[in-house]
Amino acid sequence: MNRRRFLAGAGLAGITALAGCGSLSTQSTRAPPLVEDRPDATYRPTHVEGMGMAGMAQAGDYMVGLTYSFPHRFWTVTGTTAEKVDIRSEDSLHLMATVWDPETEMVLPVSAGLSITVERDGDPVADKPPWPMVSQNMGFHYGDNYALDGDGVYQVTVRVNGMSERRLGAFSGRFGEAGETTVDFDFRQSTLEQLSFERLPDTQGDRGAVDLMNMDMIPTSQAPEVSALPGTVLGTSKGRDAVYVASWLRDAAFLDDGQSYLAVSVRTPYNRVPLPMMSLDGRVEADGEAVFEDALTATVHPDIGYHYGAVVETDASEPSVGVDVIAPPQVSRHEGYETAFLATPSFSF
Known part of the structure; x- marks a missing residue:
């Protein structure tokens, strides 16, 4: 499917990733206990989660893809210190936004950040900027755990702030302005629970990484060879x-x-x-x-x-x-x- 012709809100089929060998569960949002004595380096996590497509649309010079998965723990970084963010009881899902150039399909980290607002029938549900994040299977994206009001159609507005990074070559003169778009997201708890949840008991804690997801409609964030x-x-x-x-x-x-x-x-x-x-x-x-x-x-x-x-x-x-x-x-x-x-x-x- 041509990404540029993909209509926002269409195609809500889940995107799944299975990396390595492990046991599968489809109804778990629990985070298994962390590995003891984790190395000060990249290591294979306790589990890998699948991902569903929430929608995609163009926002000014940018393409924005919205995906979601189970609520999960992550770590914010200040200076050289990482601080754990736990899953809250009210969290419904982990909502992620990927931003890329529609011409080259290069994923764009935007240091000026994004904002996400969620509404339902005109009523505000959530309004908080997502964190810039790196994930072994999801690559670079913006994400956070969000609380929704149950099943239904939500309007998710994403604003991509203009890039402060220097742009060279064919990027010169582009991405300086902000872009905004809204997609309709039909959230169903039953659909979320059908996403894959794979535990990795045999390799968790080992030096290494799980594979990046293979996504048909959203490019992968990778540096050139x-x-x-x-x-x-x-x-x-x-x-x-x-x-x-x-x-x-x-x-x-x-x-x-x-x-x-x-x-x-x-x-x-x-x-x-x-x-x-x-x-x-x-x-x-x-x-x-x-x-x-x-x-x-x-x-x-x-x-x-x-x-x-x-x-x-x-x-x-x-x-x-x-x-x-x-x-x-x-x-x-x-x-x-x-x-x-x-x-x-x-x-x-």
């Missing part, structure tokens, strides 16, 4: 868990004569999910001389993806690059990521 990055790849380093790839571009269309571009792509191991909303500092030396020392800017480019970059006033072909992580990704995490990506390492390329 290292071999697909433009320019010269200077190197790949791994902090406590995140993977950092530095590339050097000398002939990009957005550069002037005598300029080069440093791009640092940060992604999860195993699934290459981009890790946004970090603070990185960079240093560049060329021919023994310091030519750049400053913060790297969060940027989106169709070929590089979401990354941290800087225009450097040199056309040197073999620079020496240093990167310091000042703050880890300030994004919430689903289980399996809550102990990862909290360190602030330094690298040399």
Whole structure:
């Protein structure tokens, strides 16, 4: 089905993901006990949940897909500290929004955030901004647990704020304005309970990750393969868990004569999910001389993806690059990521 022709509110069939081997349950919203002695890294969670489609529509320059699953625990991050958010008794579902460019189908982390309001027959039901999140099987999205008033048709309004990230290449001049859309969501508790709920007793706590979901109507948030990055790849380093790839571009269309571009792509191991909303500092030396020392800017480019970059006033072909992580990704995490990506390492390329 062509995503651009998909009508908002249509196609409420569930999207399911089965990763690995385990026991299946279709009527559980309980979170199994957390693994004891979890590693300070990406690990396989206790369970994997299926996902249902709530609707999809265009909001200005953006496409927005709404999905839902069982209410579940997650962790918010402030600085280098992750804090657990428990499921409340009144929570009906975990509602998720994915934002992407309809032309390239690249998922867009928007640091300015989203807002979600839920109404039913004109009466307000919920009004709170979702958290930016990373999940092993759902990738990067915006989500939170929401309380609804039982079965029925709800009007869900999503506002995507204009991107503050730098946009380069074909993204230049786009995504600066906010976009808003409303979809009708026909919520049925019985449909929610039919979503898959797979426990992973044999592998929970092991280093690794479950697979990303395969979704027909919503693109997957993945950084490019290292071999697909433009320019010269200077190197790949791994902090406590995140993977950092530095590339050097000398002939990009957005550069002037005598300029080069440093791009640092940060992604999860195993699934290459981009890790946004970090603070990185960079240093560049060329021919023994310091030519750049400053913060790297969060940027989106169709070929590089979401990354941290800087225009450097040199056309040197073999620079020496240093990167310091000042703050880890300030994004919430689903289980399996809550102990990862909290360190602030330094690298040399």
